[in-house]
Amino acid sequence: MKIFGTSEQNERTKAMINLKNIEKYYENRVIKTYVLRGINLEVKEGEFVSIMGPSGSGKTTLLNIVGMLDAPSNGEYYFLDEPVHKMSEKKLTELHKTYIGFVFQSYHLIDELTVYENLETPLLYQKVNSNERKGRVAETLDRFGMVAKKDLFPNQLSGGQQQLVAIARAVIAEPKLILADEPTGNLHSEQGKEIMDLLKKLNEQGTTIIQVTHSETNAAYGNRVIRLKDGWIEK
Numbered sequence: 670m671k672i673f674g675t676s677e678q679n680e681r682t683k684a685m686i687n688l689k690n691i692e693k694y695y696e697n698r699v700i701k702t703y704v705l706r707g708i709n710l711e712v713k714e715g716e717f718v719s720i721m722g723p724s725g726s727g728k729t730t731l732l733n734i735v736g737m738l739d740a741p742s743n744g745e746y747y748f749l750d751e752p753v754h755k756m757s758e759k760k761l762t763e764l765h766k767t768y769i770g771f772v773f774q775s776y777h778l779i780d781e782l783t784v785y786e787n788l789e790t791p792l793l794y795q796k797v798n799s800n801e802r803k804g805r806v807a808e809t810l811d812r813f814g815m816v817a818k819k820d821l822f823p824n825q826l827s828g829g830q831q832q833l834v835a836i837a838r839a840v841i842a843e844p845k846l847i848l849a850d851e852p853t854g855n856l857h858s859e860q861g862k863e864i865m866d867l868l869k870k871l872n873e874q875g876t877t878i879i880q881v882t883h884s885e886t887n888a889a890y891g892n893r894v895i896r897l898k899d900g901w902i903e904k
């Protein structure tokens with residue numbers, strides 16, 4: 670296991686994510702293709718981790734497994750000490766919705782819903798009541814400077830604005846963990862910096878963050894870099 674931060678801090682901070690010998694492969698009748706191999710990774714609460722590596726090295730697959738959107742082929746995954754690898758679909762979905770905000774590279778907003786309604790969805794999942802929903806959406810629109818855009822649909826926004834909405838949607842339910850797959854990948858550098866500053870701020874307020882990035886500059890926003898190569902974590 671990698672050592673990071675001061676050892677005193679390590680003792681006191683709880684492990685949020687613990688992956689033990691995770692493997693992921695795809696299989697057809699002829700061959701088994703490994704995408705992830707021997708992945709051992711511990712992420713503590715409050716960390717900001719960057720995953721880097723060449724295209725095809727397994728970054729998105731790893732993030733999807735951590736986000737409970739995909740299951741590993743082998744290995745153990747503990748989230749806040751609970752065995753994810755043993756959970757039912759239903760429990761996984763529940764855990765995902767309660768704890769995790771996922772930011773996809775391609776935004777994944779719901780095209781048929783307005784900005785307002787897109788922001789409201791995670792709160793509906795969490796069964797937040799109508800009054801509180803209104804308040805939280807209004808507050809988030811304000812915080813992200815999007816009040817004037819609330820009735821627009823995603824295709825009426827620029828890429829940068831769509832990614833801001835996607836991040837706002839990921840954080841509105843105050844998840845303990847934010848997973849972001851190349852969140853600035855499709856953005857201009859200025860918009861990219863805005864997103865990175867926002868993630869940094871959320872991390873300083875206590876949110877654990879794992880991002881995939883190709884940019885050393887963006888990786889430096891975090892406190893630790895994990896490099897993937899051909900499905901392995903580079904030592």
Ligand SMILES: Nc1ncnc2c1ncn2[C@@H]1O[C@H](COP(=O)(O)OP(=O)(O)O)[C@@H](O)[C@H]1O
Nearest residue numbers: 695702704722723724725726727728729730731
């Ligand atoms: N559903 C799938 N079936 C077969 N191979 C897949 C599937 N999804 C991903 N892969 C393969 O897994 C490898 C890693 O993909 P990915 O995790 O997306 O890498 P990265 O995000 O680092 O670019 C790639 O070679 C990709 O082709």
Ligand SMILES: [Mg+2]
Nearest residue numbers: 728729730850
């Ligand atoms: Mg990817």
